[in-house]
Amino acid sequence: MLAIVALVTLPLVAALMAVVVERRGEWIALLSVIGVVIALSVLMPLVATDGPVDLVIGGWQAPLGITLRADGLALAFAGMAALVMAAVLVSARTLYGASPSEAETRGQWAFWPLALLLWGALNVAFLSRDLFNLYVALELLTVAAVALVAIEGKRESLAAALRYLMFALMGSLAYLLGAALLYAGHGTLDIGLLAARDIGDASGATGSRRASDIMAAGLMTAGLAVKTALFPFHAWLAPAHAGAPAPASAILSALVPKASFVILLRLWFEALPGLTTPALLATLGGLGAAAVFYGSVLALRQNRLKLIIAYSTVAQIGYLFLVFPLAGGDSYAQPWAAGAWTGVIFQALSHGLAKAAMFLCAGVWIIAVGNDRLSGMRGLASATPMTMSAFGIAGVALVALPPSGGFTAKYLMLTAAFASGQTIWAVVLLLGGLLSAAYLYRPLAMAFSRDDDATFAPVPRSLQVAPLLLALAAILLGLGSQAPFSLIQTGRPAAAAEGLE
Amino acid sequence: MIASATLFGLCGAALIGLGLYGFVVQAHLLRRLIAFNIIGSGIFLLFGASGARDQLASTDPVAQALIITGIVVALAATAFGVGLVLAFAKVTGQTHLPEESDARQRPLKAGLPDRSVQTIVKDPAG
C-alpha cells in the first residue's frame, strides 16, 4: 500500500521541491526516479501473484471517496513511464542541468518541475478509479505537457502549444461533461461501482439504456480521443511533439497520449461495456485504421526527422484503437478478445519505449548536426554508431519485426483478427507495418550514406546510452514477454475476456 | 426548487451550445478562451442543477465540491492560456493561430496585426 502512495506522490513531492531548490532539479528528479522504481519493483511481483491492490484514500470507500487500484494495466504503464522518465532525465541533464555555482536560468528551473508534475499526473491517471479524479489528473497532465511544448519559446513552438492547448481544453470539457452526466444519472464516479450498475444492459436487473448515459459515453470518448490525438483530431500532435526539445518530445510522444488511452480502455472495458454497439466498435476501429494510413503517409512526406517521428506517433496511436473491433464481434464466447486486449497493451508499451528512444536519438543528432533536417544526416551512422544502433533497434520495434515487443503485439492482434474473422483489421496491421518500414527507411538510408566531408559536434556518451537502453528495453519486452504478459492479465476486466457486445 | 433546478439545467445546456459555437467560429484566441469559460460554466450549471432536483434537501454537496474544483482548474487553464496568447502575440504580433495544413508547416508571417472582426452579428437593440 505504501508503494502505491509512493508511486503517485513521489513525483509530485519532487516537483514541489524542484520549485524551491535552485539548480538541483536533476538530482531531485533522480531521487524520485529511484524511489518510484523501488516502489514498482515491490508492487509488480506482488500484484502479479496476489492480484490487484487497492488503496482507499482517506479510508473513505467509493462512492464517497476515491480509490486507487494497482492492477496489471496500471502497473505495466507505470513501469513503462518510469523507464522512459529515467532515460529522459538522464538525457535532459545536458540541456537543463546546472552546476550549483552558476546562476539559475529559466529552462533549468522550469523543466524539472514540469516534467515531474507530468509524470505524477500520468501515474494518477493510470491508477485512479474515479472519473473526476481522472479529470483533474488529465488537466494537470495537459498544463504540464503544453508548457513543455512551449518551453523553447520559439514562434513555432508557441503556435504549436496554443493549438495543443485549444484541442486539449475542448477534450477536457467533453470528458468532464460526460463524467458529470454519469454522476447525475448514477450517483457515483467510481469505475467499479459504475460497472456494477450494468449500464446499457437493459436485460439486467439494474441496467438501463438512458439518453444521458449514451451521451456521456460519447462525450467522454470524444474528449479522450482528442487528447489521444486519434484521427481526425490529430492536427495538434505533430507540430507540438516536433516543436519541443528532444527530451520533452520523448515524454510527450511516448507517454502523454497513453494516459487518455488507458482511461478510454477502462471506460469501455470496465465501466460501460454494456453500451457498446458493433457500429461504435467499427467506427473507432475505422478511425484507428485511417490514422494508421494517414499518419504514415504524412510521415513519408516530411523532411525533418522529428516530424517523421511525430507523424509516426499518429499512425501508431491508430493501432491502439483496433482493440475495440478486435475485442468485439458477434458470437458469444470470444477467446480472441483477451489476445486483442493484451496485444494492444503490448503495442502501447512497445511504442512508448521505441518512440522515446527515437526522439532521444533525434536529440543527439540535433546536437551533432545543429538541426534535424534529413539532408543533414549524411554520415551520421559512422559518426554516432551507438545512437545509430539505438535508432535502428527502436525502428525494429516500431516496424514490429521479431523479436521485439512490437512483434508480440502485432502477433497477438493479428491472431485476434483472424480468429474473429475480421480479416480487414489484419490487412490494416500488415500494411501499416510496411508503411512504417517505408517512412523509417528514409532517415536510415540518409544516415548510412557516406559523406566524408561532414563534420559533427561531439556528443557526450551519457546522452547516447539512454536511447540505446530504451530501445533494448523495447526488444526485451518481446524476448521476455512472459512476465509482462502475465502482469497484464492480473485484474483484466471481464469484458476483455468475454469480448465487447 | 425543482422548477429552478430544471430551468438552470436547461440554461446550462444552452450555454454549452452557445459557447461551442463561439469556440469554433472565432479565431481570436482570447475570445476562444472566453468561449471555453462559458462552456465550462454551462457544464457546471448543468451538473449542479442535476444534483439539486431532489426537493428533499439542498444541492448535493459532492457535486458542489466537484464544481468548485472544476472552477479552480478552469481558472488555472485560462490563466496559462492567456499567458500563452500574450507570449505568442509578443513574438508574432498576432492574436490568432495561422491556418495550418497537415502536410507542411507554413512559416508564420510576422508582424501583421490582427484586426479582424470575426463575428458579424447585428445589434439586437437597433
Added chain:
Amino acid sequence: MLVDGITCALIGAGLLFFWAGTAGIIRFPDTHSRLHALTKADNVGLGLLIVGLALQAPDWLTLGKLAMVWALTLVAAGTTAQLVARAAITKPAARRGPASTAAIPGDTVRSKDRAS
C-alpha cells in the same frame, strides 16, 4: 408589522433609485453624465436597500456584514467613479478601448524571432 412596512418602503425607494440609475445610464448623452447616474444608484439605491434589510437582520453579525457591504460599495464607487471619470476625460485612450497609445519597453514586439 410596522418594521416590515418600513422595510418595504425603504426597499421600494432603493429600487426606484436603481431604476433611475439604469434610466440614466441608458438615456444620458455622454460618458460623464452617465457616470453621475451610476454613482447615484450605487450610493443611494444600495444604501436604502441595506437599511431596509438591516431591519430584518436576525443577528449582529449579519448587521455588521450589511454595514460592511455598504461601506465597501461606498468607498469603491467613490474611488472608481473618480478614476474612471478622470481616465475618460483626460486620456483619449479610453475612447476606443484600452490602450491604443505608446508601447511599453518590456512589452514591445521583438522585430526578430529571438530563437531562430
Added chain:
Amino acid sequence: MSGLAATGFDLMLCALILGAALAAIAVRDLFGAVVFFIVYGVFVALAWLRLEAIDVALTEAALGAGLTGVLMIGAVSRLERLTSRDQDQDAAGPQSPPTSSAARIATMVGAAGIGGGLAWGFITLPPSAGLQLAVAENLAASGVENPVTAVLLNFRGWDTLLESIVLLAALIALWSLARDQDWGRRPGLRQHARPGGVMATFGRLLPPFGFLLGVYLVWTGSAQPGGAFQGGTVLAAVWLLVMMAGLKAAPRVSSTRLRWALIAGPLLFIGVGLAGAVAGTFLGLPTAYAKPLILTIEAGLTLSIAATLALLVLGAPMAGDGLGPDQPDKEPAR
C-alpha cells in the same frame, strides 16, 4: 405567490445569463466581450444562490466574475499594445480567412444539436440526490460541519490536493513563458500610481477590509459556506490591489521565500497524507484530530492559493518600465 415570484426571478436570470453569454460571443469589440464575460460571472453567481449552492456561488463570484475578469482586462490591454505597432489599426491584414457563412451555419446547427441533446438528456434524467445521504451519514466523522468542506478536505481530499497542484502547475507553466533574459525579474508590468492619489489611498483603505473578509471566509468554512479557495481568492485580490496601487512591488520570481509560500499548502497537504499513510491510511484524518488537521491544511492552502492566484493574474516575469515607487530593475536578479 412565493413560487411565482421565484419562478419569475429564475426566468429573468436565465434570460440575462444567456443574453450575457451571447453578447460576450457576438459583440464586435474585444473589450466589450470581456466586460460581458464579467457581467456573465455575476449572473452565474446569482444562479448558484438560487440553486442553494452558496459555496459555489462564493467561488464563482470570486474566481469566475472577479479574478478571471481582471485577468482578461489586463490581457486585452496588453494584447492591444502588442499588436498595434506600425500598422494602421483598422487596415485589414491578411488574416485567416473569415469563416464562411455556410460553415457558420453548420456550426450553429451542430452546436444547437449538442445543446438540445444535452437538454433532452438532462430532462430525462431521473431525479437523484447524488451522495447527499452518504455525506450526511459520515459528516460527524469528517471533523467539520459544512458538508462541502467535508467533501473537499476529507472525503475527496485527494482531488483537492491535486487541484492545488494544478494551480501551481499553471503558474510554473506561465513563468516558463518568460524570455530567458527576463528570468529572475518581477512578474507582470511594473505597477505605479500617484503617491497619495486616489488609487494609492484606495489601496491603503481596502486591504484591511479584504484581509478580514478573506480570513473570515477560511475560518467560517468549516461550519458555513466558505473555505480555502474562496478566502484565498479574496486575499489574492487584496494583494493584487496593494501591488496595483503602487504600494508594494511584486516579488521577484527568484525569491526563495515566495517559492516556499507557493508550495507550502500542497506540501503540507501531502505531508499530512503521508503521515496518515505511515499510520495506516493515506490522507486519513482520524476523527479526533480531523478538525485541527483540516484547519491547518486550509491555512497552508490559503497562503499558497492566494499567492498563486495573484501571480497567475500578474503574468510571466518581464522587464518593466520601472516608474513606480519601486526603483527600475537595473539587473535581473542573478
Added chain:
Amino acid sequence: MSALLTSAAGVLLLSLGGAMWRIWRGPDAADRMMAAQLVGTGGVGTVLLLAGATDWRMIDVALVLALLAAFAAIAFVKAISLDGSGDPEESDDVAEIVAVKATGARAADAG
C-alpha cells in the same frame, strides 16, 4: 416577506438589462465598464435581497462580489492608463517619461 423580497430582487434584476444594453452600445470602454459596475452593484443588491428572502448566510457572496467588483474597476483604470500599469492621476511629465522610455527601448531593440 420572503415573497416580497424575492419580487424586489426580480425588479432589481430587470433593471440590470438596461445596463447590458449600455455595455453593448458602448461607445467608450469607460461606458462599458461603468455599466458593468452598475451590474456589479445591482448584483450585490440582488444577493442581499435573496439573502433576506431565503438564507442570510448568502450575504458573504455580496461581500465578495462588492470587493471584487471594486478590484475589477481598478484593473480597468490601470488598463486604460498610458502604459497599462499606471494611474490616470499621474501628471503629464510621467506620461512623457513613459513615452521617452518607450522610444529608447525601441531604439535599443532595433540596434
